[in-house]
Amino acid sequence: MAELSWFNQIHREWQALKVHDAALDIEQFYRHVVSAYKSGFAPLESIATTANALLLSSISGAPYLGRKLLMQIGIDKHPALRVTYALSLFAGTGGDSDPELANRILVDVLKDENAQDKLKGLSAAALGDSARLGRGEALDVELAKARYEMAFGFGHREAAQTLAL
Structure with a gap:
C-alpha cells in the first residue's frame, strides 16, 4: 500500500x-x-x-x-538526457547558456547508434537552427538546409516546414 x-x-x-x-x-x-x-x-x-x-x-x-x-x-x-541538456544549454534554462557545447552534444547524439530516430531528428533540427541563426557556430545556410533535410529523414516533420521557409 x-x-x-x-x-x-x-x-x-x-x-x-x-x-x-x-x-x-x-x-x-x-x-x-x-x-x-x-x-x-x-x-x-x-x-x-x-x-x-x-x-x-x-x-x-x-x-x-x-x-x-x-x-x-x-x-x-x-541520448534523451543529452538532448534535454543540450536544449537547456541553448536557452540557458536552469543555468548558464553554452551553445557551442550544446551543438557538440547534439552532434554526438547524431552519431550514437543507440539514439532513437526521434532524438536524432530533434538533434539535427536544432543543429539546423544553429547553422541558420549562427548560434554557437558560423552562420551557414547550406549547412542548415542539409541538417533540416537530415532531420526530416529521421521523421521530424517540422524540419520540412523550416526548410521551406
Whole structure:
C-alpha cells in the first residue's frame, strides 16, 4: 500500500508541475523523482521528460532543479538526457547558456547508434537552427538546409516546414 501511495503522490506532483501550480513543493517533487530513479521506478526517458518539464516550468526554482536533475542522474546515461541538456544549454534554462557545447552534444547524439530516430531528428533540427541563426557556430545556410533535410529523414516533420521557409 505504501508503494501505491508513493506513486499517487508523484502522480499528483507531476500533474501540478504540468499546470505550473505554484503551490507545488518543487524541492520535494525533485527528491521524489530522484528516489523513483534510484529505486528503479523511473526509466531514463521519464527522467528526461521530467527534467524538460522542470526546465520549462514557470514555478520558482524549477528550471534550476531540472538542470540539477540532469547533472545528478548523469547526462551520458541516455541520448534523451543529452538532448534535454543540450536544449537547456541553448536557452540557458536552469543555468548558464553554452551553445557551442550544446551543438557538440547534439552532434554526438547524431552519431550514437543507440539514439532513437526521434532524438536524432530533434538533434539535427536544432543543429539546423544553429547553422541558420549562427548560434554557437558560423552562420551557414547550406549547412542548415542539409541538417533540416537530415532531420526530416529521421521523421521530424517540422524540419520540412523550416526548410521551406
